[in-house]
Amino acid sequence: MRPENESIGQRSFIEEARRRQIIDAAVEVLADAGFGGASLARIADRAGISKGVISYHFAGKDELLRQVVISLYENGAAMMVPRIEAADSALGRVRAYIESNLEFLDTHRRHITAMIEVVFGLRGADDRPAFTAEDGDNASVLPLAELLRAGQDSGELGDFDAWIMAQQIRDSIDGAATRAARDPDLDLSPYADQMLALYLRAVQPPPPGAS
């Protein structure tokens, strides 16, 4: 039995490496075989280790799958946040959000695929989804909605429901993610261009002479 020290990040370097290795293997299997095909046996096989090792390093399959999602969110935030903060206008931040997000999912297609499998597939003991809509909205819609609202407050952005607009942008990005996940060779850039055009126009205030 491994000492339960999750709360205090006291994991040794070597243990952290093993966990990374197992998470990576899980990502590959999830992307290849889907949620239903991602058995511990298969993940262990892909990682070149014995099945028991996974149980040793993770409390259970659920914890492993959750880490697949969490680690991806962390990576995404680490990449996107600096890009957004570097922008010097509300419109620039919206553009940075969309661009960096699309770029991230373009360069992490298999991780995205794996994450989608887990988010859609993982359920709790009560058969209810482990990742609820609220979870997802809080993690991905909320920051974007606040970004939009700040732009409205400063007068840089137009008049619209910021929460719904944020949902729309997220839906467009998630749609692109799903497409990218299903077709590894898909070129996202045309979609990205038109999407940027669509939303940058939608969030801007109407031009002075408009009716």
Added chain:
Amino acid sequence: MRPENESIGQRSFIEEARRRQIIDAAVEVLADAGFGGASLARIADRAGISKGVISYHFAGKDELLRQVVISLYENGAAMMVPRIEAADSALGRVRAYIESNLEFLDTHRRHITAMIEVVFGLRGADDRPAFTAEDGDNASVLPLAELLRAGQDSGELGDFDAWIMAQQIRDSIDGAATRAARDPDLDLSPYADQMLALYLRAVQPPPPGAS
């Protein structure tokens, strides 16, 4: 074993009723327990029949699940097509497409939920998804893209990439569907209003005086 006469629609009335009953039960279980929780035993239990009946009326679990998807597409088309065809302008048809689609998913939430579970969960023997991106695009993006292109040809709609625009509209609708599936109490109408505003503006030709 039952004679395989699916291609020539020679199913008796009573057999068709049994299939409907089973498909409906499958929808309920899929919506409640997800793809992973939808065992034949549970579906049979929900339908109030024995497990063997399902095997008798369907070639296997896969065929049953496919029918869940197919029957929903048929229902959707049957409801949407007349609405779209009743419109007398390209813009009206776009509006009818979006409105009728959102209305359909609002009134068929559990079916939609079930379908999403199958589309995301079902895989073939080769581990590849049973419903590919191409399948989905052909069924849902293609008609919409052609509708848009026809509007562009007649000069009623503006200049944009019709295929990508169709994908964007689909992504927004699918996003709404996912939200509706996850939150049964969600009111879709505000989302629908803003979505209509977004896309009707996007597909219209620029106003005469615009730069």
Added chain:
Amino acid sequence: MRPENESIGQRSFIEEARRRQIIDAAVEVLADAGFGGASLARIADRAGISKGVISYHFAGKDELLRQVVISLYENGAAMMVPRIEAADSALGRVRAYIESNLEFLDTHRRHITAMIEVVFGLRGADDRPAFTAEDGDNASVLPLAELLRAGQDSGELGDFDAWIMAQQIRDSIDGAATRAARDPDLDLSPYADQMLALYLRAVQPPPPGAS
């Protein structure tokens, strides 16, 4: 999934036979290999069936093991009660209780062994024993204690704590059971004789001329 109809004893004849067969196999394995060695695989093997059959006929391993205990108690009661009721005096009933009980455990040694394994081995999810001391006392000590008390009320038996005396008799019988379980060739009759002498003397009222 089998229909859950345990409460309304609506099990078919063939199902009841299978359950008996599985319980019997479980008894044999428990007697041979002990609680820890009684895996479902081994029980199924002994019964000449597949492992899944057990899961089909019993809700789980626990239910099977409980049935091993319950069926033995039922058999024991069915054999002992008529013998006890046939006696026409309190002393005769005490004698009948002890004699019939010892006789029962003599002729059901392997079942007794199996039951002891389950009672000592089976634990609940909370690690606490599934069969508590109270369970056992209620099932085996209580009827005997009441029998003794009735004899005291009618003046046929002497003055002693009926509950403790009942426990003592039970302990002696259980001790004999344990010995019989561990040594299949052990002759119980000398032990039975001396035990009868011990307790019949102990429960009788003191002779008239005693100090």
Added chain:
Amino acid sequence: MRPENESIGQRSFIEEARRRQIIDAAVEVLADAGFGGASLARIADRAGISKGVISYHFAGKDELLRQVVISLYENGAAMMVPRIEAADSALGRVRAYIESNLEFLDTHRRHITAMIEVVFGLRGADDRPAFTAEDGDNASVLPLAELLRAGQDSGELGDFDAWIMAQQIRDSIDGAATRAARDPDLDLSPYADQMLALYLRAVQPPPPGAS
């Protein structure tokens, strides 16, 4: 690997302390979680040490569990023997045996519980119990039987089968032990009183004027 020097008590003081510590932890876990719940991981956790330490100090799990039993027997003998030898009559020795034994199990309930778990649970590679009935009889019945026989030879005790009487007394004590193990709050003294009365009367020679 550690040199196997168990036969020649050449263990260092510190090693002996470690073994005691581990045995004590095993007793606690056995008493709490039973034989099946007493994994090495749990025992190590209770002792505050790593799992490997146990493997280092004991040849295997079996040896550790045997020590739990053996150490308890040693403790019991060390407490009971002086008490028995201090008595100056056969009847006094029988009384001292019963009283000191009941007292010992009253003050060592958790150890007793743990020992019972091991005696009932531990099996050898051949599936046969590690502690046979003969073992138990030799260790606990034999000395008592000899004590009784000596009393008969000296004319102090009555006429009965000493071996069976010794078994009966043991069964009563073991019954009390089992009750005490299962109910930590049970008051043993009423049981002890009546048990003493029962057996002291049973082993005494009949009074002169009895028929």
Added chain:
DNA sequence: GATGAATGAGAGTTCATTCAT
């Protein structure tokens, strides 16, 4: 002396499918 890491076998359970009745 002691540790954490890894193994590999075996546990109970679930499930789609097959088949005799």
Added chain:
DNA sequence: CATGAATGAACTCTCATTCAT
């Protein structure tokens, strides 16, 4: 047509043991 019974494979998880450090 429909059923209940049975199979056998695959699943997650646990655990005693081994071993390099």
